Amino acid sequence: MSRPDRTAPGQRAWDQDGWWRAHRFLVLRRLSQATLLGLFLVGPWFGFWLVKGTLAASLTLDTLPLTDPFIALQSLLAGHLPESSALVGVALxxxxxxxxxxxxxxAWVCPINPITDGAHWLRERLDLDKGWRLDRRAKYWLLAAALLVSLVGGTVAWEAVNPITILHRELIYGGLVAGSLGWTVIIAVFAFDLLVSRRGWCGHVCPVGAFYGLVGRLSLLRVSAHRPAACDDCMDCYAVCPEPHVITPAIKAMDRGPVILSQDCSNCGRCIDVCAPAVFRYAWRGDVRTEEPSVPIGTEQRRQAA
Ligand code: SF4
Ligand code: SF4
Known part of the structure; x- marks a missing residue:
């Protein structure tokens, strides 16, 4: 489906309800990503140790362990039984x-996300075509390969090349300098999404995202298209969604209910931001309630055209 006009996605919501309403979850996401990164950085940079470690494994206030379950699983397959505190961290x-x-x-934690979002933003400004259409299952094949190599090779396989770990480690331990591996992965991921494949890295390649998608298959918090009748097919949500295929079943196939159930949805909230008729909202998985629009569809467009 193509957009009926070239008005910037979210412009109508901005005009109608103000800048904050059209950007709130985007701003909150960037704050979340920056805050979480900042919590890791204040220790090594300023000696104020709130959180020790990296996203792979950390200890908050010398008390709360958090461990990346994908890394823990690779470690287990490689023959290294994680310590009990690491297992508690995995569970949490x-x-x-x-x-x-x-x-x-x-959407809310990974430090690579602003880089891939930036590449997508530039791609849209340059009006580049979609590029190489990778199979959406590629990330699951990579996930399986990472687990298999860990098992056979006795090593935590994906961590050797994981851009998240490389970037995070270099940021925290001060290795992010010109020509470092961290800069190389930033440029490589940005260039891949800009020049090779639209939304390619996160949508089609990254096994970490694939793993977390599987973890959240049955998650409670979802986005619901709770006012489907208000949709006027402006396509703004499709334009901003990093995984637009997840929207159609909720908004068009109402026999399946209004809740977006796909594991690919990152709960980023951009569809909620940009939708002028407020079709979307956060909801619990079982919330199948829908509402009729409070004003007839097209009222806003007619008001603006008048
Ligand atoms: S898909 Fe991978 S790189 Fe992209 S945001 Fe998710 S974890 Fe980060
Ligand atoms: S459908 Fe999910 S991934 Fe797409 S914009 Fe909405 S919250 Fe984000």
């Missing part, structure tokens, strides 16, 4: 993402 992380949606990690 899994509980959080089973509740909130696995790919919440992608």
């Amino acid at each position: 992380v899994l509980i959080a993402y089973i509740m909130l949606g696995g790919r919440v990690y992608c």
Whole structure:
């Protein structure tokens, strides 16, 4: 489907309800990503140790262990039994993402996300075509390969090349300098999404996102298209969604209910931001309630055209 006009996505929501309404979850996501990164950085940079470690494994206030379950699983397959505190950390992380949606990690935590979002922003400004259409299952094949290599090779395989770990480690331990591996992965991921494949890295390649998607398959927090009748097919949500295929079943196939159930949805909230008729909202998984629009569809467009 193509957009009926070239008005910037979200412009109508901005004109109608103000800048904050059209950008609130985007701003909150960037704040979340920056805050979480900042918590890791204040220790090594300023000697104020709130959190020790990296996203792979950390200890908050010398008390709360958090461990990346994908890394722990590779480690286990490689023959290294994680310590009991690491297993507690795995359990806590899994509980959080089973509740909130696995790919919440992608939208609200991962430091690579602003880089891929930036590449997508530039791609749209340059009006580049979609590029190489990778199979959406590629990330699951890579996930399986990472686990298999860990098992056979006795090593935590994906961590050797994981851009998240490389970037995070170099930021925290001060290695992010010109020509470092961290800069190389930043440029490589940015260039891949800009020049090779639209939304390619996170949508089709990254096994970490694939893993968290599987973790959140049955998550409680979802986005619901609770006012489907208000949709006027402006396509703004499709234009901003990093995984637009997840929207159609909720908004068009109402026999399946209004809740977006795909594990690919990252609960980023951009569709909520940009939708002028407020079709979307956050909801619990079982919330199948829908509402009729309070004003007839097209009222806003007619008001603006008048
Ligand atoms: S898909 Fe991978 S790189 Fe992209 S945001 Fe998710 S975890 Fe980060
Ligand atoms: S459906 Fe909405 S919340 Fe889910 S990924 Fe797309 S824009 Fe983000």
